[in-house]
Amino acid sequence: MIALEFPFTEEKVRALKVGDEVxxxxxxxxxxxxxxxxxxxxxxLPEGVSFQDGIIYHCGPVVLKDENGEWKVTAAxxxxxxxxxxYQWQIIRDFGVRGVIGKxxxxxxxxxxxxxxxxxxxxxxxxxxQVLAECVTRVINVHMLxxxxxxxxxxxxxxxxxxxxxxxxxxxxxxxxxxxxSSSEALAARV
Amino acid sequence: MNALTExxxxxxxxxxxxxxxxxxxxxxxxxxxxxxxxxxxxxxxxIERNIELAKQKSQPICQDTGSILFYIDCxxxxxxxxxxxxxxxxxxxxxxxxxxxxxSVDSLTGKNDGTNLGPGAPAFHFxxxxxxxxxxxxxxxxxxxxxxxxxxxxxxxxxxxNRDLDGCRKVILDAxxxxxGKGCGPGILGICIGGDRATGYNHSKEQLLRMLxxxxxxxxxxxxxxxxxxxxxELGIGPMGFGGNTTLLGAKIGAxxxxxxxxxxxxxxxxxxxRRQGCxxxxxxxxxxxxx
Ligand code: SF4
Numbered sequence: 513m514i515a516l517e518f519p520f521t522e523e524k525v526r527a528l529k530v531g532d533e534v535x536x537x538x539x540x541x542x543x544x545x546x547x548x549x550x551x552x553x554x555x556x557l558p559e560g561v562s563f564q565d566g567i568i569y570h571c572g573p574v575v576l577k578d579e580n581g582e583w584k585v586t587a588a589x590x591x592x593x594x595x596x597x598x599y600q601w602q603i604i605r606d607f608g609v610r611g612v613i614g615k616x617x618x619x620x621x622x623x624x625x626x627x628x629x630x631x632x633x634x635x636x637x638x639x640x641x642q643v644l645a646e647c648v649t650r651v652i653n654v655h656m657l658x659x660x661x662x663x664x665x666x667x668x669x670x671x672x673x674x675x676x677x678x679x680x681x682x683x684x685x686x687x688x689x690x691x692x693x694s695s696s697e698a699l700a701a702r703v
Numbered sequence: 704m705n706a707l708t709e710x711x712x713x714x715x716x717x718x719x720x721x722x723x724x725x726x727x728x729x730x731x732x733x734x735x736x737x738x739x740x741x742x743x744x745x746x747x748x749x750i751e752r753n754i755e756l757a758k759q760k761s762q763p764i765c766q767d768t769g770s771i772l773f774y775i776d777c778x779x780x781x782x783x784x785x786x787x788x789x790x791x792x793x794x795x796x797x798x799x800x801x802x803x804x805x806x807s808v809d810s811l812t813g814k815n816d817g818t819n820l821g822p823g824a825p826a827f828h829f830x831x832x833x834x835x836x837x838x839x840x841x842x843x844x845x846x847x848x849x850x851x852x853x854x855x856x857x858x859x860x861x862x863x864x865n866r867d868l869d870g871c872r873k874v875i876l877d878a879x880x881x882x883x884g885k886g887c888g889p890g891i892l893g894i895c896i897g898g899d900r901a902t903g904y905n906h907s908k909e910q911l912l913r914m915l916x917x918x919x920x921x922x923x924x925x926x927x928x929x930x931x932x933x934x935x936x937e938l939g940i941g942p943m944g945f946g947g948n949t950t951l952l953g954a955k956i957g958a959x960x961x962x963x964x965x966x967x968x969x970x971x972x973x974x975x976x977x978r979r980q981g982c983x984x985x986x987x988x989x990x991x992x993x994x995x
Contacts, residue, residue, distance in 0.1 A: 587766035638887035
């Protein structure tokens with residue numbers, strides 16, 4: 513397990529390789545369909561928010577207010593990433609994103625952006641909503657809640673030892689492409 | 704609130720927070736079968752911990768609490784309209800208390816009114832029988848895995864699949880390779896050979912009501928099920944598509960008649976977060992016993 517801590521500099525990210533298990537600590541921003549489309553269409557990030565050396569998490573968390581009026585994340589697993597494939601490369605390039613957390617992997621455009629700009633794709637464990645919610649230690653802030661609604665808003669979360677696996681690195685390697693190839697070949701030998 | 708509604712809220716809670724025993728056993732076996740120190744093993748360990756944590760906290764196993772599918776076996780004369788009303792009230796309440804996520808969206812306006820109720824939601828499948836028991840089964844079918852389901856029309860030239868069981872085998876295995884880890888594997892397949900496009904998918908989902916360790920009464924289908932699981936697990940897709948020894952936890956295949964012109968194979972993919980539970984109810988709508 514490799515500990516990766518905020519700020520997520522290009523140097524730290526470039527050192528990661530496909531297959532590395534990472535325990536992530538620090539600040540991450542959730543962003544899914546609405547945010548990606550908005551930024552792709554030229555939308556601006558709200559005042560004071562920067563993705564530079566930051567991590568975007570493809571997640572629509574379940575967040576409730578507790579008795580003291582504090583936000584509390586009760587479920588926070590990754591959502592399918594491939595839907596952001598048309599937009600992700602551009603957001604990596606324009607906003608200095610160093611890591612993308614999600615599930616299912618992404619395609620060649622994102623892989624190329626990771627290589628060119630120094631970014632990694634970090635695979636969360638799909639469905640592990642409770643384990644992952646326990647790794648969210650604090651809700652720092654929420655942005656664009658009005659515009660996008662709770663699951664689609666930009667939640668600024670503090671995480672501690674959040675478990676992910678590097679499945680696309682900044683050197684052009686993709687575990688998803690590799691497994692697809694090897695499993696297709698294994699199947700061809702069995703039909 | 705009447706007894707029936709209360710029973711159905713408990714059914715929803717239990718389905719959402721507790722993995723059935725047969726599935727948990729299969730996941731534990733998968734964990735034992737993975738090589739120590741691999742990312743596949745790590746993934747399954749987190750999955751196992753998540754199962755325990757959800758149960759302990761009575762919270763959804765996965766935040767996508769899925770499409771809500773009710774399967775009701777009932778005596779002739781049960782008032783189905785009244786039953787469905789009680790179930791809708793239960794869904795609304797279960798959503799309010801967080802057993803279900805606000806998960807149902809108007810397809811035209813994109814609005815989510817937060818109740819999980821609307822056209823086709825939840826879905827009901829009533830089957831009458833001559834006995835006097837009412838049994839209700841519930842499946843919460845996640846979206847990520849639903850997206851990797853597939854329906855094939857045979858013959859399929861590209862896959863060299865003809866209208867026979869070998870052709871069925873080819874397209875089912877193709878569906879597994881196309882899905883990779885995207886359906887949150889290791890997965891469980893419900894499959895229907897035949898039917899029209901709608902009944903085929905419906906039958907494929909009903910296969911998911913079977914116990915994971917049962918044996919298909921049709922020997923040919925039993926052999927095909929075993930072969931699919933064995934072959935799938937030789938492909939090395941593994942948990943989450945990370946590579947590894949367990950790609951599938953099970954495959955359940957049924958058949959429905961078809962018209963001579965059509966030959967469909969419908970594959971429904973269920974994620975490891977296999978949320979299905981059921982109970983028998985007495986005449987007052989109280990839970991008598993659990994089915995899984
Ligand atoms: S596929 Fe299943 S486990 Fe994965 S996110 Fe969807 S409901 Fe959850």
